[in-house]
Amino acid sequence: MKLDGLIAAVHTPMHGDFSVNYDCVPAQAEYLAKAEVTGVFVAGTTGECHSLSTDERIKLFEIWGNVAHPNGLKFVAHVGCNNLPDSQSLVRAAVENGADAISAMAPNFFKPPDAATLCDWFVQVIEPEPELPFYFYDIPGMTGVTINTSEFVQLAAERIPGFVGVKYTNPDRDQLSAILNTKGCVPDMLFGCDEQLLDGLHLGCRGAVGSTYNFSAPLYRRIIAAFDKGDIDTAQRDQAKSVEMVSTIAKYNYIPGAKAVMAIVGVNCGPARPPLRYLSSQSVANLEQDLKSIGFFDWA
Secondary structure, rough: OOOOOEEEOOOOOOOOOOOHHHHHHHHHHHHHOOOOOOEEEEEHHHHHHHHHHHHHHHHHHHHHHHHHHHHOOEEEEOOOOOOOHHHHHHHHHHHHHOOOOEEEEEOOOOHOOOOHHHHHHHHHHHOOOOOOOOOEEHHHHHHOOOOHHHHHHHHHHHHOEEEEEEOOOOHHHHHHHHHHEEEEEEEEEEEEOHHHHHHHHHHHHOEEOEEEHHHHHHHHHHHHHHHHOOOOOHHHHHHHHHHHHHHHHOOOOOOHHHHHHHHOOOOOOOOOOOOOOOHHHHHHHHHHHHHHHHHHHHHH
């Protein structure tokens, strides 16, 4: 299995009281289908996974399982947890609800010290369905787990039957290049840094998972199209717009700001759940004005 194109790391929609708004998910799926993304990555970082209960994540898998494929979207379920029973329950739920693949970040309290220990952990996590396509979610900036991903890829190919690749949200570009230039079977490396997508394309990534693909997929499709045509100047100009957009949203605390953008473009995913910051109506209005000032509504 290989995924290509843009995969939206979807938000978990919330009501004003911070309960999950499952009724919003069909609208998210329809919006993303119209934006021509390839698929959805459910309950990851953007989806506030560690702020959700396991039951909430299982319910999200159920809802996305009902709406992803009818909207032409691949469904990747994030099953990473800090405890084995919940991780395995999420794997079972992913299978039961038709996920095309699962993914998991490293546990971030008791941290695996090396690639072998992390591989041992994932072997146990995927035990309920070892053949299901599996992507390691490499995001050391959030988990605090920095391993030799090149070594992990080699171990996982031998020990995890369903291993297909890595969701690579890791700043080490030399390591990514080395993995993509491995002789033999090259894992599917899904690039995970939206504002640096062009770097990933240059290195050889053909698929990408990101939060801004929720509301600015046309911008990134143009970057990919320009790159494929060899029009690097155009691709770089559009990539610069992405950098400015991400920087603008980040001023308001990134995930709450990105959820506010979803409401602005017509799919109200509500607030971020505490401990993330709550944005006042004035902050949302300021964010919208800032986005207008950089031309976001013209090119995104």
